Amino acid sequence: MKLKRDMRREQMLDVAMEIVRNQGADELTLGTLAAKAGVSRPIAYEHFSTRAGLLVALFKRLEDNYVHWLRSALREAPTELTAVADIISNAYFKCLAQFGPEALAISAALKGTEEMAAQQRLMRNVYVELMCDALWPFSDLEDERLRPVCVGLLGAAEALASEAQAGGISQQIATSVLTSLIVKAVADGPHKAR
Template identity: 40%
Template sequence: MMVREEGTSSLTLARVAERAGVTKPVAYDHFGSTDGLLVALYKAIDQDQSRALFDAMAAEPHDLASAARRISDAYMHCYADTSGEWQAVAGALRGNPEIDSTHRELLSGYVDRFGTALGRYSELPAPVVRVRCVGLVGAAEALSSDMVRGGLLEAEASAALADLIVAAFRQR
């Protein structure tokens, strides 16, 4: 992938067209601009990576600790698997209204899925489950960012997220 090899600054519609073996007008007609290309790339990376996460979340382990480990392993692996490309594309688009909206939408989807997957292990009221999932998704984002920057190993980030999930859903 060009982003992995050369970074986002070299990602232009002309270069993408050249590598794809199409003319520049085809690339411009399809993406409109470099930001359009980056938005499409951002969404494609997220869609590919989140499929594995959502598959892991659909499984029904018998206990909270197993569910937490399955979810945290999948979440961190999704980030590790992109080798930082997703973060690089997101960084290149910082301030773009479309990507900001898309990012909020994606995070909201993660919150909903965390709530569905983890709420079954708790007797907490739905609003409390949702708020805790907002915090867990924020923690997952922070841990994965630190992992991608080299601050944590994938196993360390995953274990930390699993511990946070279990702590968040213990009955209180």
């Protein structure tokens, strides 16, 4: 049965994730993907062009799921800073827990590539904008100050995630610490000129 182009791409991404999960990111090539997905190599190359393109597509899929979860959770958020900070923290660490080692393997396989650097910049901007929008109602920070604060908070989240994934701290502690950092940064940060 011939699948529509977007359905074929999603099917191949599902197969690619299975390969990463069961065999590791090093085993994922466009050739192995084509064989396991039951498509010709030219079809795999038509969709992803390069191995890095395939890995970026997988990484983007994971990040898009996180952004979707976070947006959904924030729509339902109470209008209180700690609750919003807790939603941001929980969404970040629950997403990492659900994606598990596959996300780390994909990220590691892409380290140092221009494609990954571009994707990370793009997603960092999306995350920071989401955080700024969610935290702005609770902040006295000027726009030009809130954004760098959110960039720093995202850096803290990444460092906490790394420590949690290495087993240095629990996910619960990482989530709690990030919530506290968000509240402190927004509530006690440098204030707008009056």
